[in-house]
Amino acid sequence: MTQPNSTGNRAEVLGHGIFYLVLKIVGQLGAYCLLAPVVAVYVLCSRKIHRTTRPYLKRRFPEHGWLGLRLDTFRLVHSFGKVLVDRAWLGLDRQAKLHGEITRLEELQDIIRKGKGIILLTAHVGNWQSAFAHICSLPKPVHSLMHYEAEAVAKHYFDLRNEPCPFNIINSDGFLGGMVEATAALMRGEIVTIMGDRFLGKGPYVTVDFLGAQVKMPAAAYALASSTGAPIAVLLAAKTGRGRYTVHTWDIFSPKSTERAKREQEYTAWAGRFAGALEEYVRKYPYQWYNFFDFWSQ
Amino acid sequence: MDTLKQQLKEMIIKDLKLQGVAASEISDTEPLFGDGLGLDSLDAVELVVLIQKHHGVQIADMEEGQKAFVSIDALASFIAERQGSG
Structure with missing residues (x-):
């Protein structure tokens, strides 16, 4: 783990400290007011941030020139900053x-009542804590298949709130990528959430078209659905106001693999369907997809 | 136990749709995943489902999976033990 021994890290720790202090004293709105100039300075002074946002923004806004892309970077980082402020605010106070809704909730509840389990396929969008607040209110235990770093963030968030984590975390770095445990949960008719957009270099993946170029996406969700008979619901959360969000049930489908030789072809088709949903999402909420690296060269 | 091992081999070949593999070619002791039979994490999902469906035994977590999926020998012992205790 990196220790805060460099000037940059010390500045980062100091920055976090100032934001926590502002949040404690004046709350979420005060932190939002501080956020805008901080992000503006960061976007003006840092070259690195433009390198990390450019691969996505160039594809999402191919018509934008130099200045337009800088403004896009500001909006994207500002939007992400608000999510971090919200996360800290929810943790501290x-x-x-946050107030919000989940669309097609009755359909999801119907599926859960049928007892076949359900896979909630999501992505690095919006504020996932808001999505989990709704997911955990569904009438079955919830498991989240996630890798170590995300697991630490999730635990830290609930530690801050001094609350037990309301869902079971299945570590995707474990034996066979956590697939055994996820399968068992689905077979008990329970709920498994999986991030479908980021391939972390381990486990099964397929290559699909996303925003005009090929990208690797994980295939675990499609294997689980196909074998257990659990449907997949694509859930994408979006922040829609200062204290508001909507968790969109973007798509629901039931993958069924026909034969081993066609497995990759079929998984690619289902991952393509998910990528299509995500493309629609980024058309509607272009500044709420948070993958700050070259997603297409992973 | 030998009958159970034979059933498991036949189930793996048939339900995981392994091409060009005969039950007699699968050793009782070779690893099921990675080197050995060469199954992957996608097959693990199907195997968990198949074992519950055909043998009524649930493999509930990574620890049990790690124990059961070592080889045909290990899988047969795991199922027999669970059926015996159930």
């Missing part, structure tokens, strides 16, 4: 609450 037990009275803090």
Whole structure:
């Protein structure tokens, strides 16, 4: 783990400290007010941030020139900053609450009642804590298949709130990528959430078209659905106001693999369907997809 | 136990649709995943489902999976033990 021994890291720790202090004293709105100039300075002074946002923004806004892309970077980083502020605010203030809704909730509840389990396929969008607040209210235990880093963030968030984590975390770095445990949960009719957009270099993947170029996406969700008979619901959360969000049930489908030789071809088709949903999402909410690296060269 | 091992081999070949592999070619002791039979994590999902469906035994977590999926020998012992205790 990196120790905060460099000037950059010390500045980062100091920055976090100032934001926590502002949040404690003046709350979410005060932190939002501080955020805009901080992000503006960061976007003006840092070359690195433009290198990390450019691969996505160039594909999402091919018509934008130099200045347009800089403004896009500001909006993307500002939007992500608000998510971090919200996360810290929810963690620090037990009275803090985001208000929102989940679309097609009755359909999801119907599927869960049938007892076949369900896979909630999501992505690095919006504020996932808001999505989990709704998911955990569904009438079955929830498991989240995630890798170590995300697991640490999730635990840290609930530690801040001094609450037990309301879902079971299945470590995708474990034996066979956590697939055994996820399968068992689905067979008990329970809920498994998986991030479908980022391939982390381990486990099964397929290559699909996303925003005009090929990208690797994980295939675990399609294997789980095909074998267990659990449907997949694509859930994408979006922040829609200062204290508001919507969790969109973007798509629901039931993959069924026909034969081993066609497995890759079929998984590619289902991952393509998910990529299509994500493309629609980024058309509607272009500044709420948070993958700050060259997604297409992974 | 030998009958159970034979059933498991036949189930793996048939339900995982392994091409060009005969039950007699699968050793009782070779690893099922990676080197050995060469199954992958996608096959693990199917195998968990198949074992519950055909033998009524649930492999509930990574620890059990790690124990059961070592080889045909290990898988047969795991199932027999669970059926015996159930």
